[in-house]
Amino acid sequence: MKRNTFYLLLGVIVIIEILVLAWSLENHIGPIVEISVLIGIIIAYVARRNVTDIIDDERTAKITEKAALKTFQIFWIVFFIFSTGALMNIIGPPQEPAISHYPHPPPPPMFPFPTPISIPPWRVFGFVQLLLLAMLIFLYVGFRIYYARKFGEWDTDEEQD
Amino acid sequence: MLANLGNGILMKNRIKVFRAMYDLTQENLASNLGVTRQTILAIEKGKYDPSLELAFRIARFFKVNVEEVFLFDETGDNMKLP
Numbered sequence: 001m002k003r004n005t006f007y008l009l010l011g012v013i014v015i016i017e018i019l020v021l022a023w024s025l026e027n028h029i030g031p032i033v034e035i036s037v038l039i040g041i042i043i044a045y046v047a048r049r050n051v052t053d054i055i056d057d058e059r060t061a062k063i064t065e066k067a068a069l070k071t072f073q074i075f076w077i078v079f080f081i082f083s084t085g086a087l088m089n090i091i092g093p094p095q096e097p098a099i100s101h102y103p104h105p106p107p108p109p110m111f112p113f114p115t116p117i118s119i120p121p122w123r124v125f126g127f128v129q130l131l132l133l134a135m136l137i138f139l140y141v142g143f144r145i146y147y148a149r150k151f152g153e154w155d156t157d158e159e160q161d
Numbered sequence: 162m163l164a165n166l167g168n169g170i171l172m173k174n175r176i177k178v179f180r181a182m183y184d185l186t187q188e189n190l191a192s193n194l195g196v197t198r199q200t201i202l203a204i205e206k207g208k209y210d211p212s213l214e215l216a217f218r219i220a221r222f223f224k225v226n227v228e229e230v231f232l233f234d235e236t237g238d239n240m241k242l243p
Contacts (some may be wrong), residue, residue: 057196059209152203157187 003053010047013040063151067143082132088128171234177205179223179230194218 001009020036050054148154182188187205191198196215203209211219220227 054192054195054197057200058201058212058215059203060197062209092240110230152206152208153199155199155202155206155208157206 001047001050001052003051006047006051010044013044059151061145064145066080067140070143071140074139170209172210172213173232175230193222
Protein backbone atom coordinates (compact mmCIF):
# COMPACT_ATOMS: atom_id res chain seq x y z
CA MET A 1 0.00 0.00 0.00
CA LYS A 2 1.26 3.47 -0.88
CA ARG A 3 1.67 6.14 1.77
CA ASN A 4 -1.01 8.41 0.31
CA THR A 5 -3.47 5.50 0.10
CA PHE A 6 -2.86 4.89 3.78
CA TYR A 7 -3.56 8.52 4.67
CA LEU A 8 -6.71 8.39 2.52
CA LEU A 9 -7.82 5.28 4.37
CA LEU A 10 -7.18 7.02 7.69
CA GLY A 11 -9.40 9.90 6.59
CA VAL A 12 -12.19 7.50 5.61
CA ILE A 13 -11.91 5.73 8.99
CA VAL A 14 -12.16 9.05 10.84
CA ILE A 15 -15.25 10.07 8.86
CA ILE A 16 -16.90 6.70 9.54
CA GLU A 17 -16.08 7.01 13.26
CA ILE A 18 -17.67 10.46 13.41
CA LEU A 19 -20.78 9.17 11.65
CA VAL A 20 -21.02 6.19 14.01
CA LEU A 21 -20.59 8.52 16.99
CA ALA A 22 -23.37 10.80 15.76
CA TRP A 23 -25.65 7.84 15.08
CA SER A 24 -25.03 6.22 18.46
CA LEU A 25 -25.55 9.53 20.28
CA GLU A 26 -28.87 9.93 18.54
CA ASN A 27 -29.92 6.39 19.41
CA HIS A 28 -28.26 6.28 22.85
CA ILE A 29 -26.22 3.16 22.10
CA GLY A 30 -22.83 3.52 23.75
CA PRO A 31 -21.06 0.21 22.99
CA ILE A 32 -21.36 0.78 19.23
CA VAL A 33 -18.90 3.69 19.45
CA GLU A 34 -16.50 1.72 21.59
CA ILE A 35 -16.53 -1.24 19.23
CA SER A 36 -16.22 0.92 16.11
CA VAL A 37 -13.25 2.84 17.58
CA LEU A 38 -11.55 -0.45 18.38
CA ILE A 39 -12.19 -1.81 14.89
CA GLY A 40 -11.00 1.46 13.33
CA ILE A 41 -7.74 1.36 15.28
CA ILE A 42 -7.14 -2.28 14.31
CA ILE A 43 -7.76 -1.52 10.62
CA ALA A 44 -5.44 1.50 10.78
CA TYR A 45 -2.76 -0.55 12.52
CA VAL A 46 -2.95 -3.39 9.98
CA ALA A 47 -2.94 -0.91 7.08
CA ARG A 48 0.07 0.89 8.50
CA ARG A 49 2.01 -2.36 8.63
CA ASN A 50 1.28 -2.89 4.95
CA VAL A 51 2.57 0.49 3.79
CA THR A 52 5.47 -0.12 1.44
CA ASP A 53 6.78 3.47 1.40
CA ILE A 54 9.02 4.64 4.21
CA ILE A 55 6.99 6.71 6.62
CA ASP A 56 8.96 6.12 9.81
CA ASP A 57 12.61 6.60 10.46
CA GLU A 58 14.81 7.77 13.30
CA ARG A 59 13.85 11.44 12.87
CA THR A 60 10.11 10.76 13.05
CA ALA A 61 10.78 8.45 16.00
CA LYS A 62 12.62 11.28 17.73
CA ILE A 63 9.74 13.69 17.03
CA THR A 64 7.26 11.19 18.46
CA GLU A 65 9.47 10.51 21.47
CA LYS A 66 9.96 14.16 22.33
CA ALA A 67 6.29 15.03 21.82
CA ALA A 68 5.19 12.08 23.97
CA LEU A 69 7.63 12.97 26.74
CA LYS A 70 6.55 16.61 26.88
CA THR A 71 2.89 15.61 26.79
CA PHE A 72 3.45 13.22 29.67
CA GLN A 73 5.39 15.82 31.67
CA ILE A 74 2.50 18.27 31.50
CA PHE A 75 -0.37 15.82 31.59
CA TRP A 76 0.68 14.08 34.79
CA ILE A 77 0.72 17.41 36.63
CA VAL A 78 -2.83 18.24 35.51
CA PHE A 79 -3.98 14.70 36.19
CA PHE A 80 -2.36 14.72 39.62
CA ILE A 81 -4.04 18.01 40.54
CA PHE A 82 -7.41 16.75 39.34
CA SER A 83 -7.01 13.42 41.14
CA THR A 84 -5.98 15.16 44.35
CA GLY A 85 -9.09 17.32 44.18
CA ALA A 86 -11.24 14.27 43.49
CA LEU A 87 -9.65 12.42 46.40
CA MET A 88 -10.35 15.33 48.73
CA ASN A 89 -13.98 15.24 47.63
CA ILE A 90 -14.17 11.53 48.41
CA ILE A 91 -12.46 11.48 51.80
CA GLY A 92 -13.28 15.01 52.88
CA PRO A 93 -16.12 15.92 55.29
CA PRO A 94 -19.66 15.71 53.85
CA GLN A 95 -20.70 18.94 52.26
CA GLU A 96 -23.54 20.85 53.78
CA PRO A 97 -26.28 21.81 51.37
CA ALA A 98 -25.81 25.36 50.20
CA ILE A 99 -28.04 27.87 51.91
CA SER A 100 -30.22 29.63 49.41
CA HIS A 101 -30.34 33.38 49.76
CA TYR A 102 -33.19 33.62 47.37
CA PRO A 103 -36.58 34.39 48.77
CA HIS A 104 -37.89 32.18 46.01
CA PRO A 105 -36.58 28.96 44.34
CA PRO A 106 -33.34 29.43 42.40
CA PRO A 107 -33.65 30.05 38.68
CA PRO A 108 -33.51 27.05 36.33
CA PRO A 109 -30.06 26.04 35.12
CA MET A 110 -28.66 27.75 32.08
CA PHE A 111 -28.83 25.84 28.84
CA PRO A 112 -27.03 23.55 27.97
CA PHE A 113 -25.45 22.94 31.41
CA PRO A 114 -27.72 21.26 33.95
CA THR A 115 -27.06 21.62 37.67
CA PRO A 116 -24.34 19.29 38.95
CA ILE A 117 -26.88 17.62 41.24
CA SER A 118 -28.89 16.40 38.28
CA ILE A 119 -25.90 14.54 36.77
CA PRO A 120 -25.05 11.11 38.17
CA PRO A 121 -21.46 10.90 39.49
CA TRP A 122 -20.38 8.33 36.90
CA ARG A 123 -21.47 10.70 34.15
CA VAL A 124 -19.48 13.55 35.68
CA PHE A 125 -16.50 11.24 35.88
CA GLY A 126 -16.94 10.26 32.24
CA PHE A 127 -17.22 13.88 31.19
CA VAL A 128 -14.08 14.90 33.08
CA GLN A 129 -12.29 11.88 31.67
CA LEU A 130 -13.28 13.00 28.19
CA LEU A 131 -11.97 16.51 28.89
CA LEU A 132 -8.67 15.08 30.11
CA LEU A 133 -8.45 12.88 27.03
CA ALA A 134 -9.13 15.88 24.79
CA MET A 135 -6.41 17.81 26.63
CA LEU A 136 -4.01 14.91 26.17
CA ILE A 137 -4.69 14.80 22.45
CA PHE A 138 -4.35 18.57 22.05
CA LEU A 139 -1.11 18.58 24.00
CA TYR A 140 0.33 15.74 21.95
CA VAL A 141 -0.72 17.24 18.61
CA GLY A 142 0.64 20.64 19.67
CA PHE A 143 4.00 19.26 20.75
CA ARG A 144 4.15 17.02 17.71
CA ILE A 145 3.66 20.03 15.43
CA TYR A 146 6.27 21.98 17.39
CA TYR A 147 8.93 19.28 17.18
CA ALA A 148 8.07 18.35 13.60
CA ARG A 149 8.64 21.98 12.67
CA LYS A 150 11.85 22.08 14.70
CA PHE A 151 13.24 18.98 12.97
CA GLY A 152 12.37 20.19 9.50
CA GLU A 153 9.21 18.24 8.71
CA TRP A 154 7.75 20.90 6.47
CA ASP A 155 10.93 22.44 5.14
CA THR A 156 11.17 22.79 1.41
CA ASP A 157 14.03 23.25 -1.00
CA GLU A 158 14.73 23.40 -4.69
CA GLU A 159 14.02 19.68 -5.13
CA GLN A 160 10.46 20.05 -3.91
CA ASP A 161 7.76 20.05 -6.54
CA MET B 162 24.41 22.73 6.58
CA LEU B 163 25.09 23.72 10.19
CA ALA B 164 23.39 21.96 13.05
CA ASN B 165 23.41 23.54 16.48
CA LEU B 166 23.65 20.85 19.12
CA GLY B 167 22.10 23.12 21.70
CA ASN B 168 25.33 23.87 23.54
CA GLY B 169 26.85 26.21 21.01
CA ILE B 170 28.75 23.45 19.20
CA LEU B 171 28.03 23.25 15.53
CA MET B 172 27.99 20.22 13.28
CA LYS B 173 28.50 20.68 9.59
CA ASN B 174 27.86 18.18 6.84
CA ARG B 175 28.66 17.86 3.18
CA ILE B 176 25.84 15.57 2.11
CA LYS B 177 24.66 17.99 -0.53
CA VAL B 178 28.15 18.06 -2.05
CA PHE B 179 28.37 14.28 -2.11
CA ARG B 180 24.90 14.02 -3.60
CA ALA B 181 25.95 16.35 -6.36
CA MET B 182 29.09 14.29 -6.96
CA TYR B 183 27.06 11.10 -7.29
CA ASP B 184 24.20 12.88 -9.09
CA LEU B 185 21.64 11.74 -6.56
CA THR B 186 18.38 13.33 -5.55
CA GLN B 187 17.35 13.49 -1.91
CA GLU B 188 14.67 10.91 -2.70
CA ASN B 189 17.25 8.50 -4.20
CA LEU B 190 19.57 8.85 -1.26
CA ALA B 191 16.74 8.52 1.23
CA SER B 192 15.39 5.33 -0.34
CA ASN B 193 18.89 3.84 -0.45
CA LEU B 194 19.40 4.61 3.23
CA GLY B 195 15.89 3.58 4.30
CA VAL B 196 14.84 6.99 5.60
CA THR B 197 12.39 9.63 4.43
CA ARG B 198 13.33 12.40 2.05
CA GLN B 199 12.47 14.92 4.75
CA THR B 200 15.14 13.41 6.96
CA ILE B 201 17.82 13.93 4.33
CA LEU B 202 16.55 17.47 3.80
CA ALA B 203 16.55 18.13 7.57
CA ILE B 204 20.11 16.83 7.91
CA GLU B 205 21.30 18.91 4.97
CA LYS B 206 19.69 22.02 6.41
CA GLY B 207 21.16 21.35 9.83
CA LYS B 208 17.77 20.94 11.46
CA TYR B 209 18.47 17.38 12.54
CA ASP B 210 21.62 15.56 13.61
CA PRO B 211 21.55 11.93 12.47
CA SER B 212 22.32 9.09 14.83
CA LEU B 213 25.79 7.64 14.78
CA GLU B 214 24.45 4.65 12.86
CA LEU B 215 22.85 6.75 10.14
CA ALA B 216 25.93 8.96 9.92
CA PHE B 217 28.07 5.90 9.29
CA ARG B 218 25.59 4.50 6.80
CA ILE B 219 25.66 7.79 4.87
CA ALA B 220 29.44 7.79 4.89
CA ARG B 221 29.62 4.13 3.81
CA PHE B 222 27.13 4.84 1.04
CA PHE B 223 29.44 7.50 -0.37
CA LYS B 224 32.45 5.23 0.29
CA VAL B 225 34.20 7.77 2.49
CA ASN B 226 35.01 8.12 6.17
CA VAL B 227 32.38 9.66 8.39
CA GLU B 228 34.64 12.65 9.12
CA GLU B 229 34.59 13.55 5.46
CA VAL B 230 30.81 13.91 5.45
CA PHE B 231 30.25 15.23 8.96
CA LEU B 232 32.50 17.92 10.29
CA PHE B 233 32.74 18.88 13.92
CA ASP B 234 33.27 22.62 14.38
CA GLU B 235 36.03 22.85 16.92
CA THR B 236 36.49 26.60 16.71
CA GLY B 237 33.67 27.41 19.13
CA ASP B 238 34.28 28.73 22.63
CA ASN B 239 32.75 25.58 24.11
CA MET B 240 35.75 23.57 23.01
CA LYS B 241 38.11 25.46 25.34
CA LEU B 242 39.38 23.49 28.31
CA PRO B 243 38.20 24.75 31.71
